[in-house]
Amino acid sequence: MDIFEKVHSFTAARDAMAAGLYPYFIVLDGHEGAEVRHRGRDLVMCGSNNYLGLTTDPRVKAASRAAIDEFGTSCTGSRFLNGNLELHETLERELAEFCGRQDALVFSTGYQANLGAVSGLAGRGDVVLIDRAAHASAIDAAALSGAKVRTFRHDDPESLRRQLRACPPDAGKLVVVDGVYSMEGDICSLPDLLSVCHEHGARLILDDAHGLGVLADGRGTESHFGLADRVDLLTVTFSKSLASVGGAVIGDADVIHYLRHHARSLIFSASMSPANTAAALAALRVLKEEPWRVDHVHENATYVRDGLRRMGVDVGASSTPILPVPTKDLLDTFGVWKSLLGKGVYVNPVVPPAASYRLRMSFMATHTVDHLDRVLSAFESEFASRPAAVLQA
Numbered sequence: 001m002d003i004f005e006k007v008h009s010f011t012a013a014r015d016a017m018a019a020g021l022y023p024y025f026i027v028l029d030g031h032e033g034a035e036v037r038h039r040g041r042d043l044v045m046c047g048s049n050n051y052l053g054l055t056t057d058p059r060v061k062a063a064s065r066a067a068i069d070e071f072g073t074s075c076t077g078s079r080f081l082n083g084n085l086e087l088h089e090t091l092e093r094e095l096a097e098f099c100g101r102q103d104a105l106v107f108s109t110g111y112q113a114n115l116g117a118v119s120g121l122a123g124r125g126d127v128v129l130i131d132r133a134a135h136a137s138a139i140d141a142a143a144l145s146g147a148k149v150r151t152f153r154h155d156d157p158e159s160l161r162r163q164l165r166a167c168p169p170d171a172g173k174l175v176v177v178d179g180v181y182s183m184e185g186d187i188c189s190l191p192d193l194l195s196v197c198h199e200h201g202a203r204l205i206l207d208d209a210h211g212l213g214v215l216a217d218g219r220g221t222e223s224h225f226g227l228a229d230r231v232d233l234l235t236v237t238f239s240k241s242l243a244s245v246g247g248a249v250i251g252d253a254d255v256i257h258y259l260r261h262h263a264r265s266l267i268f269s270a271s272m273s274p275a276n277t278a279a280a281l282a283a284l285r286v287l288k289e290e291p292w293r294v295d296h297v298h299e300n301a302t303y304v305r306d307g308l309r310r311m312g313v314d315v316g317a318s319s320t321p322i323l324p325v326p327t328k329d330l331l332d333t334f335g336v337w338k339s340l341l342g343k344g345v346y347v348n349p350v351v352p353p354a355a356s357y358r359l360r361m362s363f364m365a366t367h368t369v370d371h372l373d374r375v376l377s378a379f380e381s382e383f384a385s386r387p388a389a390v391l392q393a
């Protein structure tokens with residue numbers, strides 16, 4: 001059997017391209033954060049995780065440039081051997097301090113941080129229990145770990161309890177949940193999940209990719225619930241609020257020390273580039289100095305959420321800057337996406353298996369009222385032209 005056979009039978013993307021309805025890998029020829037340029041047209045960007053709008057902040061850009069001048073463009077190796085800068089360790093210290101934890105370990109992406117944390121701690125004989133809506137990196141990490149993997153119903157502590165009861169009593173148990181779910185924008189029921197974990201001697205990893213910079217003055221989901229320092233281990237990414245690329249695991253010094261020597265995605269991969277590290281550090285400092293950005297991103301999301309609700313559009317129960325709008329099926333999702341693009345609004349079309357059919361939008365502290373009104377009027381005309389269809393009331 002030719003292992004490449006599948007390549008020839010994969011036609012879905014080509015069919016969508018031929019029909020002019022292919023919504024992925026959109027080429028941008030300009031990127032100003034809240035606005036992007038595509039084929040010579042300016043679009044309001046509502047599909048980015050740049051929550052605080054810091055990717056174009058002059059201080060963040062200057063820090064990134066200065067790091068290139070000082071350290072070059074790459075460390076060309078793993079932190080373990082030759083690619084560890086004082087800059088990485090400063091970021092670790094400041095991040096741990098910001099989150100009220102003892103230590104942190106910086107990885108080259110958030111995906112790798114999850115791989116390193118889960119597969120570094122769990123192995124054969126252990127059980128990893130994952131929320132069904134958790135990010136793909138947690139699912140991949142669990143598969144890589146060699147542990148038995150169980151999933152539980154989305155944000156359902158009772159379902160987790162049932163799964164934990166079914167675990168062999170002597171197995172190590174690691175539960176992985178997101179703080180804020182990237183597709184629905186809902187916040188996990190952390191207090192209840194934690195108490196179920198404590199009942200069963202399980203450890204909890206909280207992936208706070210969408211909570212850091214967004215909840216509780218930016219300190220994330222733990223602080224949102226007044227549970228600072230209660231979760232066993234946090235993972236975060238720098239590719240959202242912190243305007244960079246990279247990620248980290250944050251927790252007790254002993255756990256971080258162990259992962260420093262057991263996380264294969266850290267040891268066997270090149271370190272975060274100097275430019276990325278300096279950008280994340282500068283963004284973290286801006287976040288600390290300017291907590292108004294956190295308020296502003298929520299105000300912006302609320303403005304659009306309220307406006308869409310007034311039009312009768314179903315925007316789910318999200319209380320974060322993530323706004324899902326359900327669609328009917330594949331053609332419908334791609335059709336509305338294209339129509340909104342034509343009206344100057346960039347959103348993310350989501351189809352199974354990533355999540356159920358929807359448009360996913362996310363807002364930024366740097367969207368202006370004019371941007372938000374452009375989004376609302378694009379939806380209004382879309383909605384008006386599809387009365388009984390697509391955007392379900």
Ligand code: PMP
Pocket residue numbers: 109110111112114135137178182207209210237238239245246247
């Ligand atoms: N966890 C969650 C919940 C995410 O949404 C993402 C990114 N989409 C990641 C982890 C991975 O982060 P990164 O982009 O830094 O690899």
